[in-house]
Amino acid sequence: MASDPSTERWRLWIQERGDAFLLYARQRTRSEEDARDVVQEALAESWNRSAGEVPDAALVYATIRRRAIDHGRSTDRRSRRDAVHVAESEAWFEPDFSEADTHLAVADALRQLPDPLREAVTLRLWGGLRFPEIAEITGVSVPTATSRYRLAIDRLRGTLSPLFA
Amino acid sequence: MNDPFEEKLRALRPAAMPAGLQERLARPPEPAARRPDRRILWITFATAAAACVTAALFLHSSPSPATTGGTPQLVAERSQRVTSVRPLSVVTDESKRAWRLVEVQWVEEDTLVAADQPSAVQLQDHYRTVVPVAIHFD
Structure with a gap:
């Protein structure tokens, strides 16, 4: 067609x-x-x-x-009676079929991050955006957006390093 | 981005859209119908109303140079001048176009001069309206 x-x-x-x-x-x-x-x-x-x-x-x-x-x-x-937080009901990533279920571990680690850090790392890694774009979207300066991303990566590294070793 | 850890994270693929959403997004959306924004409609109405009032006042209060028996002959002179232009706020319509609302005040002066006497009378009418001005970002 x-x-x-x-x-x-x-x-x-x-x-x-x-x-x-x-x-x-x-x-x-x-x-x-x-x-x-x-x-x-x-x-x-x-x-x-x-x-x-x-x-x-x-x-x-x-x-x-x-x-x-x-x-x-x-x-x-x-009324919020029907509200179910998506974090508990929907997968964020495709299964990677690793023994450690990396996709689930990464999603869990992301959920543990504060919103601004999770947002920065999501827009950067999976959204493919540059830091000036992230800064504009989130309403912060470029250095702030960059530092949020770096902090998020550091925290994720601390949580997930054993899986990626 | 050469950090292996970051590369491994980025290699994860976001979960695929569910079938229902894919179906909803199967075709590009129809262009949105351009409905006039209610604020713009209101502003347009207010401006038109102000113009009508101004015209009515003008027609009603136009001094007459005509003379009648026993009354002095008067020569009228009309002038208008803007007395104040004040930006009020910036609004956006549905298409995200920005408009600056500007308050304009002006005065109309009618000067009546007696043709055969060294006397004059000046009448003033003050007007005010709010005008939307499109803001262009080049």
Whole structure:
């Protein structure tokens, strides 16, 4: 089935980046449903703002972050009886089939990090962003974003080194 | 990024999107319908209303140079000048376009001069409106 260029660009973009966008959204929202909604809305908004061209990844992450905050506020106003923290219900990484289940250990170690550190390391390692982009998205200076990342890596190294030895 | 530890972390692949979300994202979104922002509508309405009031006042209060029997002949002179331009705030519409709201105050002066006497009367009307001005980032 032939598809128009716009659809093809969209498909390739989602294929390349979609999983990392969802990973970030899962870390920024309280429920899996919120994460999926946030990703869908952010992708649509970014795509439209870029007039049908592939948006800059930093723009998408910034949009995910803003929309996740909005979702969090609306959730606060609603009953939370249905809220299930995604961290306990959804896998963050594909299985690596190692004996140590590295993917689970890394996810657990990430969950132990404070939000700003986890955000910096996620945007850097799996989002592929540069420190100036991370700084702009998170609203801090570049040195702060860099130091957050370094601190996160140091903490993860302390926790995960035995697995990677 | 040459740290082997960081490379091992980065080698982990984020979990794949669930089928439901993939299905929702199978096609690019339709372009969002351009709905006028409510704030812009309000500003437009307010500006239009101010313009109507100004026009009505102008038509109503235009001095007449006409003379009637027994009354002095008057020559009218009208002038307008801006007295104040004050930026109030910056708002954004749905398309994230930034607008600066500017308060403009101006005065209209009508000077009535008697043609045959060295006397004059000056009338002043003060007006105020808020105008949205698009901000361009080049």
